[in-house]
């Protein structure tokens with residue numbers, strides 16, 4: 054925006070102003086979509102004048118166009134500004150992999166929360182392992198106790214709060230303090246909260262990563278990852294991203310920027326609907342536990358109250374033990390809740406998940422099945438009716 058000075062703007066105002074510059078684009082409100090591979094130079098002098106390493110020059114499509122830069126700048130501003138920089142990637146996984154790879158070399162050690170997104174584990178177990186990087190998985194609720202797992206060669210700690218299946222809220226300030234004592238970087242998967250609900254850098258995080266596919270894009274129609282780094286970690290991470298080459302397309306950057314404008318109002322409604330449904334579920338006889346950070350049942354509930362400014366629309370429930378056939382009867386007949394692995398769009402989703410097949414540090418011991426819900430923007434009473442019908446099918450098949 055043209056007029057940059059004045060007191061700091063509040064988050065909702067930021068969302069409507071960041072990443073756009075009408076004065077540079079014929080007064081048009083939104084930034085244009087630049088499609089580019091080749092960028093041409095009029096003279097040898099201009100060709101040689103390009104300064105590549107700050108990664109803010111337009112010189113080759115893969116390294117970004119003004120559309121990419123607009124999204125990157127917007128996300129960095131939203132994450133607190135102060136010289137932080139955004140890096141857009143073709144997916145959340147691309148963002149996570151390139152960031153983790155930026156901090157480790159052969160012979161190094163990595164600490165990863167047992168609640169981490171499963172493809173992050175696969176990257177550590179199958180890819181990094183080939184290059185001699187050892188990963189230790191730790192109890193997400195370990196807090197300051199993580200100090201005992203630090204080794205002289207521990208270079209990074211991966212945190213995710215809450216876990217996207219099991220919803221443990223990690224004590225990231227305590228973990229960051231222990232990590233920084235041995236010079237390890239703290240890398241956070243902050244997809245659930247977005248910069249609006251969790252200020253990662255205020256809690257000791259060095260690199261905050263978003264699967265922007267989820268709430269930032271918000272409409273289930275594009276893949277996008279965004280990394281936000283401190284000034285100190287930027288070049289290390291940016292070079293790694295450049296080497297992986299997983300550049301996002303300009304149309305998807307545009308969709309992410311467009312999604313960002315309504316992030317706050319969407320999250321507010323996701324939260325309101327999810328809270329109403331979570332309370333309704335809590336009172337159901339079929340439900341053993343509600344794993345939602347705003348509920349006392351959820352490990353780390355007190356940390357969530359201390360460190361987060363709100364909740365989004367994704368949470369899980371543990372059902373009382375039931376047969377596979379009964380659960381299937383419930384899930385197969387849903388009218389509004391669709392079954393799908395992603396989340397963060399406007400529509401509601403429900404999916405059975407099985408952390409016992411994934412975890413290695415802390416066994417998953419719940420007796421009944423775990424079901425994850427993403428609560429969308431539908432009328433909440435219609436959603437509750439859909440779940441009530443589902444429980445009736447479950448009972449009939451039990």
Ligand SMILES: *Cc1c(COP(=O)(O)O)cnc(C)c1O
Pocket residue numbers: 144145146147170217242244245264265266267276277278395
């Ligand atoms: C979906 C997801 C990712 C990966 O993002 P993609 O954009 O799908 O690659 C990473 N972390 C969490 C917590 C996610 O839910």
